[in-house]
Amino acid sequence: MQTQVEILKGKKTNVYGYYDGMLGKTFVVNKGDIINLRFTNSLQQATNIHWHGLIIPPEMDGFPSHVTGPGGTFKYQFSINQRAGTYWYHPHPDGLTAEQVMKGLAGFFIIRDEEEAALKLPTGDSEIAFVIQDRRFKNSGDFDYAPTDEEIMTGFFGDYILVNGAYSPYKDVKAGWNRLRIINGSNARLYNLAFSNEQEFFVIGSDAGLLTVPESVKNILLSPGERVDLLVDFTQEVNKEIFLQSETFNGGGVQGKDAFRIMKFKAGPKTNETFTLPNTLSAITKINPSSATKIRTFDISNASMHGEKKMSMDQKEKNKMKMGMHTINGIAYDANVINETITAGATEIWEFDNSKGDEIHPMHFHGNHFQFLERIGGRGKLIATEKGWKDTVLLMPGEKVKVITAFSQFKGKYVLHCHNLEHEDSGMMLNFEIV
Ligand SMILES: [Cu+2]
Incomplete structure (x- = not known):
């Protein structure tokens, strides 16, 4: 409502x-x-x-x-x-x-x-779930959302960062281990999450649950639609303030140039609670690439909309063309068309190709999880969150990523789309039908 x-x-x-x-x-x-x-x-x-x-x-x-x-x-x-x-x-x-x-x-x-419960991860006040979103405001106080054509191309960015709907938020936390479950619920903005005291933290989970082992990092990139589940030890931060912030990052085109604060944690007094980081978290059976019966390639570069063609269109032409400003394999979304047909239970490799692109595209599958095989170009490797089950794959400009999945047994139509929501709404989505 x-x-x-x-x-x-x-x-x-x-x-x-x-x-x-x-x-x-x-x-x-x-x-x-x-x-x-x-x-x-x-x-x-x-x-x-x-x-x-x-x-x-x-x-x-x-x-x-x-x-x-x-x-x-x-x-x-x-x-x-x-x-x-x-x-x-x-x-x-x-x-x-x-x-x-x-x-x-x-x-x-x-x-x-039960598998997760057996790990006895921090819970209660030490298990904190939050969604990060960016917004623009009008003087009236209402959200300002009227993306220009340029903003449909890049995605829409707000200059206010909200956490669970609050601006400039803070949270009292225990000066011990805390579990943070974070969603990037922004339309287009990426966050390179890190703590202001530069401490390490442990990625324990991703889009679809726990990793096999915790991975220690000092920052983690989170694109729209993605989730990260992490453990951070604030034992050394008794009565101190720590900020969760977004740091700069490379290769993100228009994004990643600025660092900014997201929220403040106020650690409490010393606690007697103890927690030992588990060595292993979850069992994940790797899908063997040789079991794949099909490889599908998706060109998400949107190269035809870049450079001269984009610039040469006048405003009227552009407005008419919101649908179709983004495509997959050169095709804009049509709810009535089946773009890909898949056999229920089939194992397939899907390759996303942004090698000629200059925009960021977090591609999201509905109804199925997948595993990463490899990233070629750009960052050239997988990050901690990409080592577990996923539903969203981030492609920076110049990158190609291969993922593998055994499709579910639920028959019918699902979508694959870019989770940059301006890209999605301007055509960057397709239907796949499981038969
Ligand atoms: Cu996109």
Whole structure:
């Protein structure tokens, strides 16, 4: 529903939320649970819910043309049959996703299972889930979202960083081990996450649950749609303030040039709690590339829209062409076309090619998880979050990435798209049907 909240002091912002206020309820469920939700759309426009990272039947997945109109209702019913992890939900209507997410529609969907519980990871006050988003504000206090053509090309960036819908947030934490589950829920902005005291932290999980082993890092890049699950030890930070910030990074085209703060943690007094980082986290069976029956290549460079052609179009031509400003394999999204047909259960390698591109594209699969095989060009290697099960793959300009998956047994239509939401809404999406 639409409500007003105070994000900036003394100003009211009209937001959308899955109940009251911005964002939505955090679901915490167990593997094996059955979900039954009655969804009512009290907005003035059609919408739906995509359960990002859940492996559920296509009719429950929020297919772009499968929407609930104003005043309408829909029953989301599905069972949870997948590994523990930090998943989320947000709208996915054809052409309106960016605007609806920007206005506040997004929420957490956390799955727990026995494998994870056995690790006794920090929980309670020491398990903190937050979504990072950037926004622009009008003087009135409302969100300012009217992307220009140039902003549709790069993605839309806000100059205010919100965490769980709050501006300039801080959180009291224990001066011990903390588990942070972080979603990048921004339309287009990447964050190169690090702590202001430059301390190391441990990546323990990614889009679809735990890694096999913790990996120590000092920063981790998180693109729109991706999640990171990390452990950080604030034992040395008794009564101190630590900022989570985004550091500069290379190779990101228009992004990565500035460092900025995201949120503040205030560590409390010394605690007696002890925690030992586990040596191993989870069992992940690697899919053997030789078991793949098909290799599909997706050109996401959008090279035809760059350089002279883009510049030579006049404003009218560009406006007419919002749909089609981004493509996959040169084809703009059409809800009625099946672009790829896949046999249920088939193992396939999908190769994303941004080698000629000059934009950042976080590509996201619905209804299936995948494993990374390799990255060629650009950064030339895999980062910590890419060593577990994933649903989103980041391609910087100049990069090519191969992923592998055994497709699910759920038959029907799903989408593959860029999770830069301006790119998605301007055509960078395709339908694949599992038969
Ligand atoms: Cu993109």
